Amino acid sequence: MSRPDDICYIAPTDPDRVDDVERQLLGACLWSDQHDTSGFDEAAEVVAPDDFGVHAHRVVFRAMLELRATNAPVNAVTIFGRLRATGAASELGPEPGVWIGDTVTLQGSDLNARYYANQVREASRKRRLKRAIAEMSAVAARSPRPAADVLADCEQILFDAGDVDGAGTQCSASALVSEALDHIDRVASGLEPGGLPTGYADLDAITGGLVPGEVTVLAARPSTGKTALALGIATNATRGGAPALFVSLEMGRRSIMQRILSMRSGVRLDPIKRGTLNSDQAGRVDAAARAFAKEPFFLEEATPMSAARLAAIVRRGVRRHGLKLVVVDYLQLMEPEDTKAPKVHQIGLLSRRLKELARSCAVPIVVLAQLNRACEDRPDGKPRLSDLRDSGEIEQDADVCILLSRQRGQQDANDVWLIDADVAKSRNGATGEVTLAYRRPVVRFENAAVGC
Numbered sequence: 172m173s174r175p176d177d178i179c180y181i182a183p184t185d186p187d188r189v190d191d192v193e194r195q196l197l198g199a200c201l202w203s204d205q206h207d208t209s210g211f212d213e214a215a216e217v218v219a220p221d222d223f224g225v226h227a228h229r230v231v232f233r234a235m236l237e238l239r240a241t242n243a244p245v246n247a248v249t250i251f252g253r254l255r256a257t258g259a260a261s262e263l264g265p266e267p268g269v270w271i272g273d274t275v276t277l278q279g280s281d282l283n284a285r286y287y288a289n290q291v292r293e294a295s296r297k298r299r300l301k302r303a304i305a306e307m308s309a310v311a312a313r314s315p316r317p318a319a320d321v322l323a324d325c326e327q328i329l330f331d332a333g334d335v336d337g338a339g340t341q342c343s344a345s346a347l348v349s350e351a352l353d354h355i356d357r358v359a360s361g362l363e364p365g366g367l368p369t370g371y372a373d374l375d376a377i378t379g380g381l382v383p384g385e386v387t388v389l390a391a392r393p394s395t396g397k398t399a400l401a402l403g404i405a406t407n408a409t410r411g412g413a414p415a416l417f418v419s420l421e422m423g424r425r426s427i428m429q430r431i432l433s434m435r436s437g438v439r440l441d442p443i444k445r446g447t448l449n450s451d452q453a454g455r456v457d458a459a460a461r462a463f464a465k466e467p468f469f470l471e472e473a474t475p476m477s478a479a480r481l482a483a484i485v486r487r488g489v490r491r492h493g494l495k496l497v498v499v500d501y502l503q504l505m506e507p508e509d510t511k512a513p514k515v516h517q518i519g520l521l522s523r524r525l526k527e528l529a530r531s532c533a534v535p536i537v538v539l540a541q542l543n544r545a546c547e548d549r550p551d552g553k554p555r556l557s558d559l560r561d562s563g564e565i566e567q568d569a570d571v572c573i574l575l576s577r578q579r580g581q582q583d584a585n586d587v588w589l590i591d592a593d594v595a596k597s598r599n600g601a602t603g604e605v606t607l608a609y610r611r612p613v614v615r616f617e618n619a620a621v622g623c
């Protein structure tokens with residue numbers, strides 16, 4: 172992340188200082204007159220104030236942005252007035268008026284604004300990268316922590332260095348409209364999928380699938396089947412070719428694999444666990460295993476799992492495997508950033524971090540969460556959003572909240588449980604309830620029409 176005091180980090184001999192080019196860029200911007208601010212507008216698409224290495228240049232460019240925000244012209248007179256009004260003129264030295272005059276005469280037209288802006292931006296990125304590398308060596312040198320944590324911190328530093336994209340995060344209304352219409356066309360023509368299907372048709376009909384950048388919370392009381400449904404969603408995605416990462420903080424890889432083989436083969440979990448398969452079952456498990464081995468499914472079971480560590484893992488997964496889905500089982504088992512903070516704040520911060528991660532990596536994240544006991548005391552036994560254990564912020568940060576509960580009257584011993592999935596919150600879509608069938612002996616969720 173760039174800092175206001177970036178200038179302190181730039182050595183006078185740094186080859187990535189481009190002081191003259193920066194000043195020529197400002198000259199090109201100031202060339203614009205009342206009727207034509209195209210030079211400045213072009214530059215503002217490419218650079219932000221923090222991209223300038225020289226403090227005075229930043230001050231001037233920031234003042235230009237402030238003027239443009241009020242639709243005022245950007246020229247030598249208006250800038251000088253603005254700097255005087257804000258008390259920033261002294262930052263240009265003892266004679267700010269002369270400084271601005273000299274800057275304008277450096278450049279005879281605004282035609283080169285974009286050319287100079289690209290050079291300023293490039294130099295700024297290189298400096299930022301070098302700072303990141305220095306910061307990473309400092310982290311590695313001083314930290315007595317495990318290598319995996321140091322790596323996670325370094326990846327975060329590197330990501331921040333590459334992520335800051337100056338002025339490039341803003342988009343005009345016309346560009347936004349054309350992008351939105353293009354997206355509609357592409358979805359309609361099947362060129363671009365809508366949300367990633369969960370594989371549960373009724374659920375997808377309400378939510379429209381899992382949307383990149385969005386967080387879906389799947390919450391229930393313990394032993395309702397959250398993990399089974401989440402594994403179903405992840406493996407439905409990978410069966411369709413979409414790479415998925417399943418982060419299991421509760422169950423080890425052997426248990427997860429036994430469940431997947433049971434779900435996929437239709438062979439009961441118990442004989443798979445005990446190793447008591449007959450030849451027919453062994454054949455089915457083998458066929459399921461061979462098919463599954465070719466799918467882009469990735470399991471992460473490392474604990475403790477902090478938000479920073481998860482972010483590093485997900486970013487790497489997106490880069491290397493093109494992840495299209497991340498599932499975290501479950502939120503309350505993640506490691507809090509501040510162990511001394513009250514539980515509510517710890518969980519709130521974790522859920523915010525997941526939202527930031529989903530947005531920055533443009534992947535959907537499904538996170539499992541525990542509900543408190545309140546629903547057990549209600550006559551209908553139905554969970555509500557307020558039952559999300561430990562923090563109301565989970566509900567705020569989530570784009571979609573699905574509350575699972577076993578329908579009343581289902582016996583514990585039934586092979587199939589009917590599970591209500593209440594889409595209680597959907598930021599960009601509909602809410603409503605669907606029923607799924609949980610076929611327990613093979614730990615598999617199915618569309619209710621299939622399961623019954």
Ligand SMILES: Nc1ncnc2c1ncn2[C@@H]1O[C@H](COP(=O)(O)OP(=O)(O)OP(=O)(O)O)[C@@H](O)[C@H]1O
Nearest residue numbers: 391392393394395396397398399400440441611612
């Ligand atoms: N071998 C099995 N045979 C029958 N049912 C099973 C078997 N293994 C698990 N189950 C059922 O699955 C349920 C647990 O499913 P799952 O672990 O997906 O739930 P969960 O909501 O994730 O639970 P938790 O919050 O405790 O992790 C149990 O209540 C049980 O009914």
